[in-house]
Amino acid sequence: MNALLNFIRKEFIQVFRDRNMVRIIFVVPLVQLFILGYAVTTDVRNVDLLFVDRDDSQMSRELLGSFMNNEYFNVKALYQYAEPVERLIRRGEAKAAVVVGRNFERGLEKGEGVGIQVLLDGENSNTSSVALSYCVGYINSFAHRIARGRTAHVVNPVMNIRYNPELESVYFMIPGIIGVLLTVLTMLLTGLAIVKEKEKGTFEQLMVTPLKPWQIIAGKTIPFAVLALVAMGIAMIVGVLWFKVPIRGSIVLFVLGAFCFIIANLGLGIFISTIAGTQQQALFTSWAFMVVFILLSGLFFPIENMPHWVQYITVVNPLKYFIRSARDLLLKGVGLQTILPDLEALVIIGISIFATSVMRFHKRLT
Amino acid sequence: MISGDYAVSVERLTKRFGRFTAVDNVSFDIVRGEIFGLLGANGAGKTTTIRMLAGLLKPSSGRGTVAGFDINRDYEKIKRRIGYMSQKFSLYEDLTVYENIRFFGGVYGLTGKQIRERFEEIASHIGLSGLMERRTDGLPPGIRQRLALANAILHRPLVLFLDEPTSGVDPIMRRQFWDIINSIAADGMAVLVTTHYMDEAEYCNNLMVMRDGKKVATGSPGELKKQFHVSSIEEVFVSTEMGKR
Numbered sequence: 001m002n003a004l005l006n007f008i009r010k011e012f013i014q015v016f017r018d019r020n021m022v023r024i025i026f027v028v029p030l031v032q033l034f035i036l037g038y039a040v041t042t043d044v045r046n047v048d049l050l051f052v053d054r055d056d057s058q059m060s061r062e063l064l065g066s067f068m069n070n071e072y073f074n075v076k077a078l079y080q081y082a083e084p085v086e087r088l089i090r091r092g093e094a095k096a097a098v099v100v101g102r103n104f105e106r107g108l109e110k111g112e113g114v115g116i117q118v119l120l121d122g123e124n125s126n127t128s129s130v131a132l133s134y135c136v137g138y139i140n141s142f143a144h145r146i147a148r149g150r151t152a153h154v155v156n157p158v159m160n161i162r163y164n165p166e167l168e169s170v171y172f173m174i175p176g177i178i179g180v181l182l183t184v185l186t187m188l189l190t191g192l193a194i195v196k197e198k199e200k201g202t203f204e205q206l207m208v209t210p211l212k213p214w215q216i217i218a219g220k221t222i223p224f225a226v227l228a229l230v231a232m233g234i235a236m237i238v239g240v241l242w243f244k245v246p247i248r249g250s251i252v253l254f255v256l257g258a259f260c261f262i263i264a265n266l267g268l269g270i271f272i273s274t275i276a277g278t279q280q281q282a283l284f285t286s287w288a289f290m291v292v293f294i295l296l297s298g299l300f301f302p303i304e305n306m307p308h309w310v311q312y313i314t315v316v317n318p319l320k321y322f323i324r325s326a327r328d329l330l331l332k333g334v335g336l337q338t339i340l341p342d343l344e345a346l347v348i349i350g351i352s353i354f355a356t357s358v359m360r361f362h363k364r365l366t
Numbered sequence: 367m368i369s370g371d372y373a374v375s376v377e378r379l380t381k382r383f384g385r386f387t388a389v390d391n392v393s394f395d396i397v398r399g400e401i402f403g404l405l406g407a408n409g410a411g412k413t414t415t416i417r418m419l420a421g422l423l424k425p426s427s428g429r430g431t432v433a434g435f436d437i438n439r440d441y442e443k444i445k446r447r448i449g450y451m452s453q454k455f456s457l458y459e460d461l462t463v464y465e466n467i468r469f470f471g472g473v474y475g476l477t478g479k480q481i482r483e484r485f486e487e488i489a490s491h492i493g494l495s496g497l498m499e500r501r502t503d504g505l506p507p508g509i510r511q512r513l514a515l516a517n518a519i520l521h522r523p524l525v526l527f528l529d530e531p532t533s534g535v536d537p538i539m540r541r542q543f544w545d546i547i548n549s550i551a552a553d554g555m556a557v558l559v560t561t562h563y564m565d566e567a568e569y570c571n572n573l574m575v576m577r578d579g580k581k582v583a584t585g586s587p588g589e590l591k592k593q594f595h596v597s598s599i600e601e602v603f604v605s606t607e608m609g610k611r
Contacts, residue, residue, distance in 0.1 A: 006472035010458070010465070017460050201454040208420050208450040209473045210442065 003211060007219030015223060029181045029231050030238060036173050037243050044130040049073040050097040052085055057105035066138050085119055095121045096131050108146060174239040175326035176299035178232055179319050183293065185228035186262050188286040190269030194220055195282040213361055221266040228262055248333025257325045257339065260346035264318040267354035274360040293319040321345045373398050373525050373556030374419060376430030381414050388414040390579040396556045401547060403570030404560040405603060411579040412560035416527050420450050433524040449518035449526040453533060455510050457517060459503035466502060467517055474521035488516045492546050508539035519550060528559040532566065544569045564600035575606050582606045
């Protein structure tokens with residue numbers, strides 16, 4: 001036990017002596033948080049919308065009214081147009097257009113079906129699909145009002161989006177950022193720390209000591225697990241205080257999930273150190289793992305939309321389970337029952353990769 | 367135990383890497399207090415021999431003991447009783463002298479007080495005093511080499527392995543270094559040292575000259591010179607090299 005504490009102390013001294021390491025651990029997460037929190041937003045706000053009103057009737061103006069005065073759209077009304085709407089969208093003058101036909105009011109009064117055309121710039125599929133759903137929402141609520149006898153001028157449109165009603169992508173992102181952060185701090189730094197000793201020759205000195213393999217592994221992993229939990233705490237505090245991310249579920253469960261996730265990553269870090277001979281190789285290997293993990297985690301792209309064979313690959317992706325359980329916990333406030341399968345998957349992945357890595361980690365070479 | 371009296375005793379030790387035989391049927395014994403030199407050109411198998419004895423490498427065949435323990439079976443027990451200094455400076459460069467010796471001493475189960483006392487004793491003896499708080503990456507090569515030596519004997523090993531300890535150090539420093547090794551051996555520690563500096567071979571009690579993994583000559587420096595009818599170890603070495611061509 002003393003040998004282990006001795007090792008951990010040495011490891012902490014080395015981490016804090018390296019200014020760059022301290023920056024990686026404490027500053028990079030915050031920068032990531034702010035960049036992803038603000039810049040990489042999938043929120044849809046201030047979309048330029050053309051409202052092409054060819055009817056110019058009371059009804060059509062009422063519909064126009066329901067698109068006004070919200071933060072989602074910048075509405076520009078057009079009563080006659082010189083060129084096709086498509087061309088305006090192609091030129092980038094608007095991202096979306098709602099076109100009301102000439103016989104709109106008459107059609108409604110006669111009880112005939114009337115069509116409203118919605119055109120969207122699909123360049124950014126994310127933005128446009130969200131914008132489309134808003135448009136449909138406004139049109140539907142307008143239709144409701146009409147159906148109730150056109151009395152309800154005061155009725156506001158009701159958008160029925162649950163759990164993240166503001167569609168704040170930062171709420172959605174923060175669990176993901178924390179997942180990425182934990183991956184960097186555990187998998188990457190552990191792998192690098194071991195390979196650095198190999199490169200410098202100090203690893204050979206460790207191998208001629210009576211230290212047991214598990215002591216070396218524990219000594220190399222525990223400090224980074226602790227640092228990762230501290231960095232996660234900082235990210236959470238910023239997320240809650242600055243970005244107002246809700247914590248609807250149990251914080252204890254959240255930390256438990258993070259812990260299971262960390263074990264899987266530390267195992268991977270050791271695995272990388274057993275196949276990489278230099279820090280460069282370790283960095284590239286970790287990078288390869290991380291890109292695949294992040295892309296196939298559901299952080300940016302929903303897993304449900306991926307081809308089936310890709311979905312099978314995600315079964316072994318620890319980041320996927322962490323992000324899913326963290327989002328469920330923070331945003332939906334679910335209990336242990338719901339996230340248990342995710343935790344189980346993390347523990348199974350963690351134990352198998354850890355066991356494999358430890359078996360590959362020898363003190364004596366053949 | 368094959369031979370309890372010997373600090374190191376190996377019989378027909380062999381190491382093959384694929385089809386290449388790095389160490390070929392080598393046998394030798396080292397007694398306590400002896401300085402035993404492994405002499406040979408680069409690639410002669412000196413480092414591979416040391417690495418097998420220190421439990422870093424598994425022998426392909428042959429048997430032997432180090433500090434009374436079997437090198438094939440009890441190599442982890444051997445590790446507690448040996449000191450090892452590799453060609454490359456292998457202390458942590460980002461740590462201070464004290465942090466290094468506290469770490470390595472702690473690994474061998476020494477207490478902080480023991481580490482301090484023993485290091486002060488060694489340090490005053492070999493000229494390392496007053497360097498406790500210095501980072502090792504800022505120290506000159508001669509000092510670093512002595513520090514690595516101090517670190518290797520802090521836990522009072524029975525056998526000390528030195529793999530080309532003086533490479534890259536100036537002649538005066540090398541001379542001082544050998545004085546230190548002599549006094550260590552006088553305390554009863556067995557020292558196995560590899561070198562390719564011929565003048566250093568004269569400091570050893572016994573020598574083994576290796577070439578292409580094989581033992582080509584063995585004996586004390588005096589015996590070797592007599593055997594080859596030459597006046598220096600350098601000439602012994604040259605004639606072993608030439609003789610095989």
